[in-house]
Amino acid sequence: MIIVLSSCGRYIKNSDNRTEKFFVSWNxxxxxxxxxxxxxxxxxxxxxxxxxRLQAFKAYIDIVNLNELNTKSIRYKLINQYLNDWNNKFYIVEANESGEVSTKISYVILQNSRDSSKVLKYIYKNGKWEKVEQYELSPAFKFHRENFITEYGVGKNENDITVTFIEDNNIISSDFFLNFTMKQIDIFNK
Known part of the structure; x- marks a missing residue:
């Protein structure tokens, strides 16, 4: 089966906008x-x-070339709506749920202090992102990829998960976990 995606001029290259640079770097x-x-x-x-998953990811953000910008992308909409609300050091955890109806979920984890983190849960509904939940984590969320990766089939994640760390509007890391390759992550236990 071949799927052809086309667009009508909604891609922009080499923009100076903070959100647009963030989007491209994140992708x-x-x-x-x-x-x-x-x-x-x-x-x-x-x-x-x-x-x-790489092809599905490109379809998810609706681009072919990673340097392209799609302002209608679900990812772009999240950061365009909320980037200014977050502090300068945070994580975005994408934990989309598959099934008959795919649910797009993003958790933004803000570092409150050395002892706690604030988790903001967003769900994509009706063409926009909505903050549906907020809670505190104690101790503070810390992510080191090597502490969460496990062999395929042993992990706890039923769906793919991406954990991205951002500091001062720069993508420091973005770690993709194929389903069943990630150990339990505390933010989903609330």
Whole structure:
């Protein structure tokens, strides 16, 4: 089956806008993480899953070239709506739920202090993002990829998860976890 996506001039290249630069950098970092995971596995089945996820990711943000900007993308809409509400050091955890109806969920984790973090949960509904929940985490959320990765099939995540760390509007890291490759993450236990 071949799916053809087309657009009518909604892509912009090399913009100076903070949100637009953030969007492009975030997409590149996430795609690089997916490709890196594919390169690290020797299993042909897992390689095919990562290749599929990269194509699905590009369809999700509705771009072909990672340097393109799509202001109608769900990811773009999240940061365009809320980026100015977040502090200068935070995580975005994308934990989309698959099923008959796919639910787009993003958690933004703000570092309150050394002892606690604030979690903001957003769900994409009716063409826009809505903040649906807010709660505190104690101790503070800390993410180190090597503490969360596990072999395929052993992990707790039923859906793919991406954890992106941002500091001073720069993407520091974006780590993609294929379904069943991530150990339990505390933010979902609330």
């Amino acid at each position: 590149i970092a996430t795609a690089n993480s997916i490709q890196l995971q594919e390169n690290f596995t020797n299993d042909d089945y897992q390689k095919s899953l990562y290749q599929n």
